[in-house]
Amino acid sequence: MSCELVLKERTGIINPIYTCQPAGAQFAGIGIKDCIPLVHGGQGCSMFVRLLFAQHFKENFDIASSSLHESAAVFGGSIRVEEAVETLIVRYPHLRIIPIITTCSTETIGDDIEGIIRKVNKKIEEKHPDRDVKLIAVHTPSYSGSQVTGYDNAISAIVKALAKKDEPSEKLNIFTGWVNPGDVSEIKHVLSEMQVDGNILMDTETFDAPIMPDKSAFAYGNTTIEEIVDSANAIGSIALSRYEGANAAKYLTDKFGVPSIVTPTPIGINNTDIFLENISKLTGKPIPESLIIERGKAIDAIVDLAHMFFANKKVAIFGNPDLVFGLAQFCLECELEPVLLLLGDDNTLYKIDPRLKALEEKANCDIKTIWNADLWELESRVKDKSIDIDLILGHSKGRYIAIDNDIPMVRVGFPTFDRAGLWKYPVIGYKGAEWLAETIANTIFASMESKHDREWIINVW
Amino acid sequence: MPLKLFCCDECIPERQNHVYVKEEGEDTTQFLPLSNIETIPGSLSERGCSYCGAKLVIGGVIKDCIQMIHGPVGCAYDTWHTKRYPSDNDNFQLKYIWSSDTKEKHIIFGAEKQLKKAIKEAFKEFPEIKRMFVYTTCTTALIGDNPKAVCREIEEELGDVDIFVVECPGFAGVSQSKGHHELNIGWMRDKVGTLEPEITSKYTINVIGDYNIQGDTYVLQKYLDKMGIQVIAHFTGNVTYDQLRCMHRAKLNVVNCARSAGYIANELKRVYDIPRMDVDTWGFEYVKVALRKIGAFFGLEDKAEEVISEEVAKYEGKLAWYKERLKGKQICIWTGGPRLWHWTKALEDDLGMEVVAMSSKFGHQEDFEKVIARGRVGTIYIDDGNELEFFEVLESIHTDLILTGPRVGDLVKKLHIPYINGHAYHNGPYMGFEGAVNMARDMYNAIYSPMWSLAGKDPRVVDSPMWSLAGKDPSVVQEL
Numbered sequence: 022m023s024c025e026l027v028l029k030e031r032t033g034i035i036n037p038i039y040t041c042q043p044a045g046a047q048f049a050g051i052g053i054k055d056c057i058p059l060v061h062g063g064q065g066c067s068m069f070v071r072l073l074f075a076q077h078f079k080e081n082f083d084i085a086s087s088s089l090h091e092s093a094a095v096f097g098g099s100i101r102v103e104e105a106v107e108t109l110i111v112r113y114p115h116l117r118i119i120p121i122i123t124t125c126s127t128e129t130i131g132d133d134i135e136g137i138i139r140k141v142n143k144k145i146e147e148k149h150p151d152r153d154v155k156l157i158a159v160h161t162p163s164y165s166g167s168q169v170t171g172y173d174n175a176i177s178a179i180v181k182a183l184a185k186k187d188e189p190s191e192k193l194n195i196f197t198g199w200v201n202p203g204d205v206s207e208i209k210h211v212l213s214e215m216q217v218d219g220n221i222l223m224d225t226e227t228f229d230a231p232i233m234p235d236k237s238a239f240a241y242g243n244t245t246i247e248e249i250v251d252s253a254n255a256i257g258s259i260a261l262s263r264y265e266g267a268n269a270a271k272y273l274t275d276k277f278g279v280p281s282i283v284t285p286t287p288i289g290i291n292n293t294d295i296f297l298e299n300i301s302k303l304t305g306k307p308i309p310e311s312l313i314i315e316r317g318k319a320i321d322a323i324v325d326l327a328h329m330f331f332a333n334k335k336v337a338i339f340g341n342p343d344l345v346f347g348l349a350q351f352c353l354e355c356e357l358e359p360v361l362l363l364l365g366d367d368n369t370l371y372k373i374d375p376r377l378k379a380l381e382e383k384a385n386c387d388i389k390t391i392w393n394a395d396l397w398e399l400e401s402r403v404k405d406k407s408i409d410i411d412l413i414l415g416h417s418k419g420r421y422i423a424i425d426n427d428i429p430m431v432r433v434g435f436p437t438f439d440r441a442g443l444w445k446y447p448v449i450g451y452k453g454a455e456w457l458a459e460t461i462a463n464t465i466f467a468s469m470e471s472k473h474d475r476e477w478i479i480n481v482w
Numbered sequence: 483m484p485l486k487l488f489c490c491d492e493c494i495p496e497r498q499n500h501v502y503v504k505e506e507g508e509d510t511t512q513f514l515p516l517s518n519i520e521t522i523p524g525s526l527s528e529r530g531c532s533y534c535g536a537k538l539v540i541g542g543v544i545k546d547c548i549q550m551i552h553g554p555v556g557c558a559y560d561t562w563h564t565k566r567y568p569s570d571n572d573n574f575q576l577k578y579i580w581s582s583d584t585k586e587k588h589i590i591f592g593a594e595k596q597l598k599k600a601i602k603e604a605f606k607e608f609p610e611i612k613r614m615f616v617y618t619t620c621t622t623a624l625i626g627d628n629p630k631a632v633c634r635e636i637e638e639e640l641g642d643v644d645i646f647v648v649e650c651p652g653f654a655g656v657s658q659s660k661g662h663h664e665l666n667i668g669w670m671r672d673k674v675g676t677l678e679p680e681i682t683s684k685y686t687i688n689v690i691g692d693y694n695i696q697g698d699t700y701v702l703q704k705y706l707d708k709m710g711i712q713v714i715a716h717f718t719g720n721v722t723y724d725q726l727r728c729m730h731r732a733k734l735n736v737v738n739c740a741r742s743a744g745y746i747a748n749e750l751k752r753v754y755d756i757p758r759m760d761v762d763t764w765g766f767e768y769v770k771v772a773l774r775k776i777g778a779f780f781g782l783e784d785k786a787e788e789v790i791s792e793e794v795a796k797y798e799g800k801l802a803w804y805k806e807r808l809k810g811k812q813i814c815i816w817t818g819g820p821r822l823w824h825w826t827k828a829l830e831d832d833l834g835m836e837v838v839a840m841s842s843k844f845g846h847q848e849d850f851e852k853v854i855a856r857g858r859v860g861t862i863y864i865d866d867g868n869e870l871e872f873f874e875v876l877e878s879i880h881t882d883l884i885l886t887g888p889r890v891g892d893l894v895k896k897l898h899i900p901y902i903n904g905h906a907y908h909n910g911p912y913m914g915f916e917g918a919v920n921m922a923r924d925m926y927n928a929i930y931s932p933m934w935s936l937a938g939k940d941p942r943v944v945d946s947p948m949w950s951l952a953g954k955d956p957s958v959v960q961e962l
Contacts, residue, residue, distance in 0.1 A: 033600025063652025
């Protein structure tokens with residue numbers, strides 16, 4: 022069947038799928054321990070992103086702003102960065118790293134971030150000789166790329182600035198991409214079953230912070246500077262996302278000879294198989310029986326559902342590109358038909374993504390992928406009935422398409438603010454496949470019930 | 483007491499001028515915190531930007547417009563699904579956002595053509611919508627686009643559309659406040675007086691500075707309908723673009739949020755000689771005063787009393803129930819600015835609560851004069867408070883609840899302190915008599931949640947029942 026990639030025809034955006042680069046860079050930054058990202062731009066560029074993270078995680082993350090005002094827009098904003106760094110260093114004694122994230126305004130006025138960093142580094146040496154605070158320039162003008170490239174740029178910039186050759190380690194770097202803490206837990210689980218020591222970039226599992234009797238716990242990122250430094254000495258790297266972190270893995274290969282594999286995002290059984298094989302390939306560790314049992318449980322769960330409830334159902338998917346491709350592959354595995362895929366930015370690399378070819382080979386339906394897309398591409402097709410969609414897979418920004426047109430929707434990706442706690446569950450790995458299949462089924466069941474659409478089928482299955 | 487310097491602010495001593503603790507006998511001629519001045523970079527200020535003030539607070543509330551954000555995609559994304567202002571046309575304004583999607587090439591060659599295409603497309607995709615707001619952002623302001631010229635061209639070309647342009651780049655001003663100002667003044671200059679309303683009552687008003695948060699506007703509208711008063715426009719709760727063009731025909735401007743919308747009331751006074759009446763539409767007792775003032779202006783005192791007695795009869799019992807349980811509770815208000823002075827005394831008078839610390843993101847000097855005048859002795863008044871200062875406040879006082887945003891709420895829950903959404907409410911409306919009860923109910927539910935005592939308990943601690951039974955006959959355990 023055909024798998025066509027087309028560019029959105031309209032110029033403007035109606036209901037975006039992605040936000041801009043600095044948001045992605047901030048997401049990368051909050052995954053690091055003892056880190057406060059500093060956004061060099063207007064206050065909204067960090068305030069709104071902090072709100073977005075709070076919407077998704079129901080947690081607070083510290084992100085600073087250089088608070089660019091008019092004078093800086095005219096005379097340059099260097100002094101604002103200098104002041105911000107000084108204030109952060111003094112007021113946060115545990116702070117060890119500050120990614121300095123640019124925005125459209127400060128890239129347009131042309132602030133020389135690298136120059137500012139050199140100057141501030143000297144100042145820190147003089148004023149705070151006892152402090153070692155890494156300042157890292159992250160260039161993320163909002164008018165280029167999207168949250169996806171912003172995340173990738175930040176990971177690359179941070180790894181480039183910190184990774185350093187030393188004694189070889191037995192660790193395997195895992196570049197997770199923009200995933201949820203539930204996915205990080207699943208990655209750790211898989212590594213632990215395979216007895217592989219992982220170096221997770223970035224380890225966001227600690228975003229799930231408890232309320233403790235002694236009031237001591239807050240949400241934080243858990244990847245340390247040392248772990249990033251040590252990424253140069255790993256036994257290998259696996260990037261789980263082609264567009265979010267793969268460049269950093271490639272850098273480690275080119276610069277330090279750390280072998281790397283960009284694995285198809287391990288969503289679904291087959292992609293997880295490949296992930297495990299790749300771990301084996303790089304570490305020499307065998308795939309244990311325990312994971313084959315998990316695999317079998319996931320397949321068992323999917324078999325219970327696929328032919329009876331999923332077959333021939335048409336699915337629209339939107340979100341971060343690696344997630345979308347992975348979900349589309351997963352759909353084909355469990356007999357769903359991913360007829361419309363929406364990628365929210367103009368990254369030309371989509372044209373050569375091998376997963377498009379893989380989808381084409383396996384699909385029993387025509388698949389249309391729109392890039393530089395917005396959510397109106399989906400909504401307008403639903404409204405003018407040019408497509409008939411049975412299920413939507415995507416983040417909460419598309420919720421009204423589902424609500425207003427009565428289409429069952431499974432929230433997946435980022436952000437999922439209109440459902441409770443979803444970010445604690447994985448979509449990757451065998452467990453993720455099982456969770457996805459069962460969540461899709463339960464969503465379809467609830468929809469059948471509310472519409473009285475053969476809901477009696479569910480009495481016996 | 484002089485202005486206060488927090489320990490965490492020793493390296494930024496200028497913060498001392500932004501924090502005041504009120505003492506007996508002092509007034510604002512002696513001590514008034516500085517406000518509405520430049521933010522200290524890196525302080526983790528809670529402030530937003532000018533664009534936020536224009537779009538998210540005021541313009542985005544209007545229910546029948548295309549909201550075109552001229553800039554890179556992020557600014558559009560950010561002000562979509564981030565507020566709770568419904569409307570009676572199926573919440574059109576909550577569902578959509580438009581961006582001109584400015585890219586790198588436009589930074590070099592200009593983004594006007596891009597904007598023009600995006601606007602025309604938007605009207606084409608939404609043929610029933612004929613009104614539009616266009617907002618500039620940091621980048622499109624810096625490259626010197628002239629969106630007004632673009633919009634005039636499109637208006638001429640399409641004939642039946644009307645477009646309003648707000649110049650509100652995020653770097654303008656020091657907070658959201660600048661964007662409020664830009665939108666107020668711009669709307670007055672460009673749009674007020676360009677359409678005539680249908681007048682259906684001798685008594686006409688604009689309600690200014692109410693944004694229909696969780697249905698506030700419906701509550702106020704209900705009272706005014708009962709009094710026979712025609713609302714020409716709510717600025718901007720549940721309002722249409724064209725209603726706002728007719729604001730010049732009101733006989734009175736009733737102002738609630740003076741910070742975000744006092745400007746347009748002043749302009750309507752200056753240009754059309756429409757009197758400005760400031761009221762509080764939050765607070766059980768305050769609403770009585772507000773309705774009486776409006777009634778007195780039009781000679782509708784009896785009507786006002788009718789509404790008041792009907793509403794009081796419905797809600798005073800409920801309020802009394804909550805007062806019994808909330809009196810003496812200590813709370814903080816960390817919101818935008820004006821709610822500090824709207825709420826501090828209302829919560830004290832209506833419910834017997836004590837507001838012990840207040841922080842404003844974008845209040846001006848006049849807001850601090852008001853809140854210090856109305857607020858309690860011993861209370862801490864902060865301009866542009868930040869995270870470390872908040873922690874220090876929480877160490878120095880006891881608080882049972884914080885009225886603040888969800889993100890700060892997510893922070894303080896770890897300290898076993900509940901929050902109520904002070905911007906968008908938990909379960910509003912909060913305005914009017916019923917709103918005061920809703921607010922009391924939400925605060926009661928938050929403070930008395932069984933989770934807080936459980937959160938503070940460590941089941942490993944020896945005096946818990948589990949421990950005292952350790953090693954004893956297991957049947958005893960089962961009986962428990």
